[in-house]
Amino acid sequence: MSDLHAEALATLRAWRAPSIEQARLQRDYLDFVSTHDDADLRTCFPGHLTTSALVVSADAGHVLLTLHAKAGQWFQVGGHTEAGDSSLAAAALREATEESGMTGLVIDPTPVHLDRHPVSFCHPRGVVDHLDVRFVVTAPSGAQPQRSEESRDVRWFAPDALPTAESSIRDLVELSLRRRR
Numbered sequence: 541m542s543d544l545h546a547e548a549l550a551t552l553r554a555w556r557a558p559s560i561e562q563a564r565l566q567r568d569y570l571d572f573v574s575t576h577d578d579a580d581l582r583t584c585f586p587g588h589l590t591t592s593a594l595v596v597s598a599d600a601g602h603v604l605l606t607l608h609a610k611a612g613q614w615f616q617v618g619g620h621t622e623a624g625d626s627s628l629a630a631a632a633l634r635e636a637t638e639e640s641g642m643t644g645l646v647i648d649p650t651p652v653h654l655d656r657h658p659v660s661f662c663h664p665r666g667v668v669d670h671l672d673v674r675f676v677v678t679a680p681s682g683a684q685p686q687r688s689e690e691s692r693d694v695r696w697f698a699p700d701a702l703p704t705a706e707s708s709i710r711d712l713v714e715l716s717l718r719r720r721r
Contacts, residue, residue: 545580547627565654582620587669591632592618594716598681602696614704632675641686648676652715655708676716
């Protein structure tokens, strides 16, 4: 078991889920991670941990979304953990920095939301579940995002003008803004 795997278990055990549905996902994640010593690696099949972050503007008036190049949909920034990541929060902050092109981001180290979703383009053996642990990141005042190679576009959106109807992203925005207030 890697240090990141042990840290992931500790983070998931300590997290206080904001709803019954999130508590169910938390139990599912803990069961999976407890029985898969490689759950923090993208090679783990039939699923693995990922991290993401909703980047919120300094004034909490906007959230950053990226138009994912492979999926063709708007999402928060995020991705797979890597060997050098010391924690799930560190992985989420690394991904947020890489995919937003912004420096000086500040992460709340306590997860805000969990989302389990199947991905068809990630693993050579087929569809794999991403067990996404989601965080809130605050951008410095005036920060301007830069599109990364992993996206078609990246931009700020007002919370009431999101380009997606996907409930997991709307839930993430609501919980993140509530946490920020």
